[in-house]
Amino acid sequence: MLPKRRFYSGVFLILLLITSCENDGQPSKKDLAYKQNKLAQTKQQPKDPFAWKPIKCDTNKRYIYLTFDDGPQNGTTACLELVKKLNVKATFFMVGSHANSENLATLVRTIKHNYPQVLLANHSTSHANNKYKFFYHHPEMAAQDFYLAQKTLHVPYKIIRLPGNSAWVVDSVIRASGLVKPVCQQLDSSGYSVIGWDVEWNFNHKTAYPLQRPYKIAEQVDTALAKNHVHTKNHVVILTHDRMFRKENFTDSLAKFINILKKDPRNVFETIDHYPGLKF
Numbered sequence: 326m327l328p329k330r331r332f333y334s335g336v337f338l339i340l341l342l343i344t345s346c347e348n349d350g351q352p353s354k355k356d357l358a359y360k361q362n363k364l365a366q367t368k369q370q371p372k373d374p375f376a377w378k379p380i381k382c383d384t385n386k387r388y389i390y391l392t393f394d395d396g397p398q399n400g401t402t403a404c405l406e407l408v409k410k411l412n413v414k415a416t417f418f419m420v421g422s423h424a425n426s427e428n429l430a431t432l433v434r435t436i437k438h439n440y441p442q443v444l445l446a447n448h449s450t451s452h453a454n455n456k457y458k459f460f461y462h463h464p465e466m467a468a469q470d471f472y473l474a475q476k477t478l479h480v481p482y483k484i485i486r487l488p489g490n491s492a493w494v495v496d497s498v499i500r501a502s503g504l505v506k507p508v509c510q511q512l513d514s515s516g517y518s519v520i521g522w523d524v525e526w527n528f529n530h531k532t533a534y535p536l537q538r539p540y541k542i543a544e545q546v547d548t549a550l551a552k553n554h555v556h557t558k559n560h561v562v563i564l565t566h567d568r569m570f571r572k573e574n575f576t577d578s579l580a581k582f583i584n585i586l587k588k589d590p591r592n593v594f595e596t597i598d599h600y601p602g603l604k605f
């Protein structure tokens with residue numbers, strides 16, 4: 326047994342040796358690594374998932390913009406799950422007043438956070454209460470309705486689809502009917518782009534069941550592109566509604582339609598923020 330005093334002085338000597346090894350005027354390896362790590366952390370800005378990146382358009386390709394309107398609603402989840410399963414891009418134009426429960430508001434956030442596969446876009450707050458003439462005859466009020474949806478839904482880009490009307494504000498050109506032109510001008514001056522549609526998958530307004538069969542709507546898409554019956558050559562915007570696909574057999578129809586389009590190697594599915602001529 327060592328006497329207590331000798332034992333403590335031994336321990337002190339060892340501690341002194343360790344400290345002097347580490348602090349011989351130079352920072353230790355551990356210190357350096359810690360400082361470098363801290364520096365890297367301060368330099369690294371959190372990445373913005375919505376920092377918009379342009380795509381290079383290939384003139385041999387045909388760009389397909391699959392859009393779902395009026396969500397969040399019955400059918401939205403089925404559409405989201407399907408596009409994820411089939412690995413295609415799509416855009417959801419959503420309505421502020423439809424996000425009227427915690428579950429539906431969560432669904433909007435889910436859509437938003439699945440970017441870049443799917444994009445959340447603005448389809449107004451009130452959907453004009455389905456009184457389109459009144460809504461568009463009051464362009465200032467209508468514009469406010471869109472600005473509110475932009476805020477409440479936390480829409481990442483200033484991209485709008487008008488309820489009940491196909492109008493375009495792209496490439497600084499407004500193509501709209503007399504009824505909606507004033508609101509389009511207002512939205513344009515506030516930095517918004519407005520997207521209409523080239524091909525619509527129609528539905529029965531009582532049941533919301535889709536009217537055209539998958540091969541038929543795929544044929545319409547082909548014809549529109551081939552005959553250049555589209556707003557921008559080689560770019561086709563397809564309008565559908567989430568609720569059309571809430572039943573499993575119609576979700577299957579949507580899958581068939583997407584798979585027909587996927588077979589053509591010229592087709593590229595994109596989200597609407599990559600449509601040519603939008604403001605960013």
Ligand SMILES: [Zn+2]
Nearest residue numbers: 394395488489
């Ligand atoms: Zn709508």
